[in-house]
Amino acid sequence: MEGFEHLAKQYEPMIHKIISSLNIYKNKQDYFHIGLVGLWEAAEAFKPEKGEFTNYAYSYVKGQILNEMNRTNRFAERSIYQKEEYWETVEDTHPDQPLELEFLLSYCQGLTEKETKWVVYTCIDFLSIREIAETEKVSLSAVKQWRSGAKKKLKEQVLTILD
Numbered sequence: 312m313e314g315f316e317h318l319a320k321q322y323e324p325m326i327h328k329i330i331s332s333l334n335i336y337k338n339k340q341d342y343f344h345i346g347l348v349g350l351w352e353a354a355e356a357f358k359p360e361k362g363e364f365t366n367y368a369y370s371y372v373k374g375q376i377l378n379e380m381n382r383t384n385r386f387a388e389r390s391i392y393q394k395e396e397y398w399e400t401v402e403d404t405h406p407d408q409p410l411e412l413e414f415l416l417s418y419c420q421g422l423t424e425k426e427t428k429w430v431v432y433t434c435i436d437f438l439s440i441r442e443i444a445e446t447e448k449v450s451l452s453a454v455k456q457w458r459s460g461a462k463k464k465l466k467e468q469v470l471t472i473l474d
Contacts, residue, residue, distance in 0.1 A: 345375055348375065356371075423457075426457050426460045429454060440458065
């Protein structure tokens with residue numbers, strides 16, 4: 312590994328020169344890293360009988376950086392990002408009934424009204440048993456019974472779906 316560290320130190324100016332010649336001004340560190348990986352791959356694949364290493368390394372490293380630029384540009388072209396103004400104009404069609412509540416209630420079929428209240432208070436409002444009891448003005452044991460019944464029925468529903 313010491314050999315590559317020496318090689319990387321020796322060819323570091325070349326990698327910076329390639330980055331500069333390609334007018335890369337964003338993510339320079341990422342491209343420098345890609346250049347180092349390219350240098351390592353070039354050192355591994357180099358055959359001395361084919362020519363000088365410097366020329367081979369230059370071409371290989373520049374090719375790797377260009378490949379990454381092409382990948383990055385293709386990704387940017389295929390990705391669509393809405394401008395900030397767009398998100399300010401989007402209107403929630405159901406502000407009083409969030410999608411989460413509708414989704415959760417679809418699983419509550421077959422539960423009593425009180426068991427459904429426990430599910431909603433627990434999953435949407437993140438209330439504890441004590442807080443639910445205070446909100447509904449009932450005892451802790453009553454809320455625990457709602458929880459027990461709801462869990463039992465929901466578990467049965469899941470098991471019938473899985474069978």
